[in-house]
Amino acid sequence: MTMTTTTQTTPTTPDTPRGLIPLPQSAARVLVALGAIGTIASAYMSWTWTSDFPGDLTYYGSPAGLQILALVAGVLTLLYALTRWNIRGLTWLNPAGATAPVFLAAASAFAVTWFSAIAIAVDLGGLANLDPGAYVAIVSSLVALLGALALPSPGDTFKAWISKPDNIPPAGRIPAWAERLVVTAATALGLIVFAYGVGVDPDASETFLGYLLLVVFGTWALITAGLTDRFSALNARHKGFATSMAFLAAALFPFVENNEHNANLGVNILVVATVALGLNIVVGLTGLLDLGYVAFLGVGAYAAALVSGSEFSRFSGVQFPFWAAMLTGMAASLVFGVLIGAPTLRLRGDYLAIVTLGFGEIFRISVNNLDGSSGPNLTNGPNGISMIPDLEIFGFNFGSTHDIGSVTIGRFANYLLLMLIITAIVVLVFTRAADSRIGRSWIAIREDETAATAMGINGFRVKLIAFALGASLAGLAGTVSAHVGYSVNPAPYQFAGSVPPNSAFLLAAVVLGGMGTVGGPILGATLLYLLPEKLSFLKEYQLFAFGLALVILMRFRPEGIIANRRRQLEFHEAEEPDIPDQSLPDTTVGATKAGA
Amino acid sequence: MTTTTATSPVLEASGVTMRFGGLTAVRSVDLTVNSGEIVGLIGPNGAGKTTFFNCLTGLYIPTEGKVSYKGTVLPPKPHLVTNAGIARTFQNIRLFANMTVLENVLVGRHTRTKEGLWSALLRGPGFRKAETASRERAMELLEFIGLAHKADHLARNLPYGEQRKLEIARALASDPGLLLLDEPTAGMNPQETRATEELVFAIRDQGIAVLVIEHDMRFIFNLCDRVACLVQGEKLVEGTSDVVQGDERVVAAYLGTPFEGAPGDEEVAEVEAAETGTGAQSTTSKEGSAQ
Numbered sequence: 001m002t003m004t005t006t007t008q009t010t011p012t013t014p015d016t017p018r019g020l021i022p023l024p025q026s027a028a029r030v031l032v033a034l035g036a037i038g039t040i041a042s043a044y045m046s047w048t049w050t051s052d053f054p055g056d057l058t059y060y061g062s063p064a065g066l067q068i069l070a071l072v073a074g075v076l077t078l079l080y081a082l083t084r085w086n087i088r089g090l091t092w093l094n095p096a097g098a099t100a101p102v103f104l105a106a107a108s109a110f111a112v113t114w115f116s117a118i119a120i121a122v123d124l125g126g127l128a129n130l131d132p133g134a135y136v137a138i139v140s141s142l143v144a145l146l147g148a149l150a151l152p153s154p155g156d157t158f159k160a161w162i163s164k165p166d167n168i169p170p171a172g173r174i175p176a177w178a179e180r181l182v183v184t185a186a187t188a189l190g191l192i193v194f195a196y197g198v199g200v201d202p203d204a205s206e207t208f209l210g211y212l213l214l215v216v217f218g219t220w221a222l223i224t225a226g227l228t229d230r231f232s233a234l235n236a237r238h239k240g241f242a243t244s245m246a247f248l249a250a251a252l253f254p255f256v257e258n259n260e261h262n263a264n265l266g267v268n269i270l271v272v273a274t275v276a277l278g279l280n281i282v283v284g285l286t287g288l289l290d291l292g293y294v295a296f297l298g299v300g301a302y303a304a305a306l307v308s309g310s311e312f313s314r315f316s317g318v319q320f321p322f323w324a325a326m327l328t329g330m331a332a333s334l335v336f337g338v339l340i341g342a343p344t345l346r347l348r349g350d351y352l353a354i355v356t357l358g359f360g361e362i363f364r365i366s367v368n369n370l371d372g373s374s375g376p377n378l379t380n381g382p383n384g385i386s387m388i389p390d391l392e393i394f395g396f397n398f399g400s401t402h403d404i405g406s407v408t409i410g411r412f413a414n415y416l417l418l419m420l421i422i423t424a425i426v427v428l429v430f431t432r433a434a435d436s437r438i439g440r441s442w443i444a445i446r447e448d449e450t451a452a453t454a455m456g457i458n459g460f461r462v463k464l465i466a467f468a469l470g471a472s473l474a475g476l477a478g479t480v481s482a483h484v485g486y487s488v489n490p491a492p493y494q495f496a497g498s499v500p501p502n503s504a505f506l507l508a509a510v511v512l513g514g515m516g517t518v519g520g521p522i523l524g525a526t527l528l529y530l531l532p533e534k535l536s537f538l539k540e541y542q543l544f545a546f547g548l549a550l551v552i553l554m555r556f557r558p559e560g561i562i563a564n565r566r567r568q569l570e571f572h573e574a575e576e577p578d579i580p581d582q583s584l585p586d587t588t589v590g591a592t593k594a595g596a
Numbered sequence: 597m598t599t600t601t602a603t604s605p606v607l608e609a610s611g612v613t614m615r616f617g618g619l620t621a622v623r624s625v626d627l628t629v630n631s632g633e634i635v636g637l638i639g640p641n642g643a644g645k646t647t648f649f650n651c652l653t654g655l656y657i658p659t660e661g662k663v664s665y666k667g668t669v670l671p672p673k674p675h676l677v678t679n680a681g682i683a684r685t686f687q688n689i690r691l692f693a694n695m696t697v698l699e700n701v702l703v704g705r706h707t708r709t710k711e712g713l714w715s716a717l718l719r720g721p722g723f724r725k726a727e728t729a730s731r732e733r734a735m736e737l738l739e740f741i742g743l744a745h746k747a748d749h750l751a752r753n754l755p756y757g758e759q760r761k762l763e764i765a766r767a768l769a770s771d772p773g774l775l776l777l778d779e780p781t782a783g784m785n786p787q788e789t790r791a792t793e794e795l796v797f798a799i800r801d802q803g804i805a806v807l808v809i810e811h812d813m814r815f816i817f818n819l820c821d822r823v824a825c826l827v828q829g830e831k832l833v834e835g836t837s838d839v840v841q842g843d844e845r846v847v848a849a850y851l852g853t854p855f856e857g858a859p860g861d862e863e864v865a866e867v868e869a870a871e872t873g874t875g876a877q878s879t880t881s882k883e884g885s886a887q
Contacts, residue, residue: 436716456707
């Protein structure tokens with residue numbers, strides 16, 4: 001009786017929340033699926049009549065450039081639309097059966113197709129340049145998006161449409177081998193996505209923008225579906241396996257993307273990522289803001305160049321084998337780190353930042369002047385040391401091409417593989433140092449230096465160790481980068497500039513990616529290196545865009561893209577006050593384990 | 597109990613003076629803490645108690661005087677003082693907020709472990725052994741203060757009272773012979789204060805001498821074998837709870853005496869006079885402008 005009265009008094013509120021567009025749920029999901037199929041079909045049609053548009057979208061039956069991206073977005077949308085039917089075997093894609101991932105998948109297709117159509121119209125001058133395929137694409141992706149909007153609303157605010165629902169059921173356990181298989185598959189997927197992005201023609205900025213749209217919306221959809229959380233849980237369970245898979249994937253990169261230009265990109269990314277990881281020890285773990293860090297990369301590079309046997313080197317007769325050059329570079333950077341650190345590390349906070357900034361510039365200016373006329377000749381001044389011979393380890397010449405199986409591996413690919421080993425070493429050093437007595441004392445210093453010293457930590461000594469370790473890792477990367485780039489000169493080792501290895505860039509990579517994490521600086525360096533490379537139309541606005549990206553990120557995700565658990569709690573405590581309760585079951589396990 | 601242990605002093609501070617420019621914050625204070633003893637340090641705000649603590653722990657280098665621990669003069673560096681065997685807590689909680697409860701205590705183990713960077717990188721059996729031992733000791737301490745079930749929580753997420761306890765556990769992790777507690781019950785409710793009292797007794801029973809600053813007189817007089825009262829940087833009186841409680845200079849320092857109140861009245865009168873004076877002046881000026 002009472003129930004009927006309640007329904008009568010509130011007749012406008014149906015049992016299930018309606019979408020923004022009043023349609024029955026069954027119709028809505030059909031719309032999404034149809035739109036997705038339409039988008040997929042459109043990828044096989046011509047989008048424009050001329051091959052002037054980057055990627056050549058003129059063919060019927062073979063998708064290219066942006067069409068491939070539209071195809072992928074369409075498939076993603078279709079899969080997520082199908083999850084609304086509770087089809088067996090697809091529920092893992094959307095465990096909570098939520099609306100948000102479907103909406104975001106449809107949004108990815110919408111964004112890619114509409115961006116393409118607008119880009120074609122703008123680039124070629126007018127809507128007349130659109131072929132029927134493009135119209136099919138924009139209409140079907142719009143249908144899919146509208147259909148998604150008609151799905152049951154996840155909440156009253158817009159934020160609910162794009163955020164992860166609370167009711168994601170915990171993942172069912174699958175056998176360990178299956179978990180490893182999932183990790184492998186996901187890593188392979190990551191490699192393919194990354195390789196595609198790197199492989200985009202630098203002149204086809206439109207394609208790269210479309211790629212970015214797809215990656216951002218697609219990843220977001222996976223996050224809201226709860227898949228990324230599950231994946232990181234799997235990674236945590238199979239830590240060693242996941243790490244080796246990641247390195248294997250990176251090692252496969254030159255085989256997947258067999259092109260010297262892209263291999264060169266890969267080497268440079270790895271160099272910058274490795275240096276950023278070293279900086280992460282100093283900035284992320286120990287909390288010392290070092291604005292002159294690139295100098296250590298320079299010291300390593302110059303040390304390696306001087307002993308490389310180059311005829312422009314001061315010691316042109318000296319040619320060290322690589323392992324000795326590597327140690328020389330590391331030792332030189334270590335000595336510099338200690339020399340700079342010893343007087344400056346007594347300062348705290350901003351003072352330290354300013355002094356390191358000064359030392360960084362001193363390095364560059366000294367190198368510029370040690371040319372024989374304004375100072376003793378050591379570095380050959382602004383001309384630098386060029387014609388650095390290629391490395392040769394155990395008879396393996398890095399300068400020539402090698403055939404591995406049916407694939408020919410070029411010069412940069414050789415160095416990529418070498419650099420990968422060095423990155424692996426640095427990752428190992430970072431993780432091991434962070435999870436130890438010394439790592440804890442670094443974090444304690446970062447948190448509260450006075451309390452740390454009162455707990456018996458020799459602040460100066462521990463900070464100096466962090467500084468010296470960070471410096472020598474940068475020097476290690478520098479030794480390889482000297483050989484990769486044929487020459488070293490003082491220009492890149494400055495505080496800020498448009499060419500990557502500079503202190504501001506490295507710091508941004510650490511902060512953007514996520515301080516105190518391993519993945520963060522690597523991802524940050526990759527993004528910061530790749531984006532300016534591929535978005536050539538930015539040209540002189542590069543630094544502006546860079547600053548804008550930093551501001552936006554700091555506003556919405558101050559802990560960086562990959563958040564350290566600590567920092568995530570630090571910045572989002574107000575939003576997630578019940579985090580410690582969630583970890584309670586684990587806590588007891590951890591306690592008994594540690595206590596046993 | 598005190599008779600058996602009173603023979604060996606743990607901490608001897610003699611003539612400790614701390615000057616900041618023209619201000620003398622602590623003036624030739626002598627204090628001895630014997631093993632197995634709980635000594636209280638009281639005094640009104642600004643009396644120099646925390647400054648004295650900082651002189652003991654090496655955060656400040658005393659202008660004059662000497663501090664020795666178990667017969668050896670302490671070096672004026674905080675980490676060396678901790679290494680020697682004096683651990684402390686802070687008046688304002690200074691935990692490592694973004695580290696877990698367990699990690700906080702592990703940091704406290706720093707002086708009692710020796711594993712450096714190389715052993716961390718090479719991860720030999722020695723490293724694992726030391727790490728396990730540290731963890732075991734830390735969990736023991738967490739069980740002792742009753743926080744073992746929260747070992748994986750971030751320190752910042754603990755309630756206030758538990759943060760105070762954790763600070764004590766962190767200090768105990770350095771296996772000290774003397775524990776300095778700076779207002780351990782500040783901001784606690786009566787139950788929590790009583791629990792802290794029990795905790796301090798339990799720490800004393802482990803053979804650790806305790807020197808405690810506190811404003812809660814009931815807490816101090818329940819707890820301490822001896823109490824010293826510091827007023828304006830000078831030690832006014834030292835003795836058992838009864839002696840200090842009965843000393844009228846201590847009461848005067850905290851509450852003020854009618855005699856000392858007199859100049860205050862004069863000042864008030866002066867101020868009032870000055871105010872009326874300016875008021876009168878302004879009135880006259882107004883009148884002047886009106887005319």
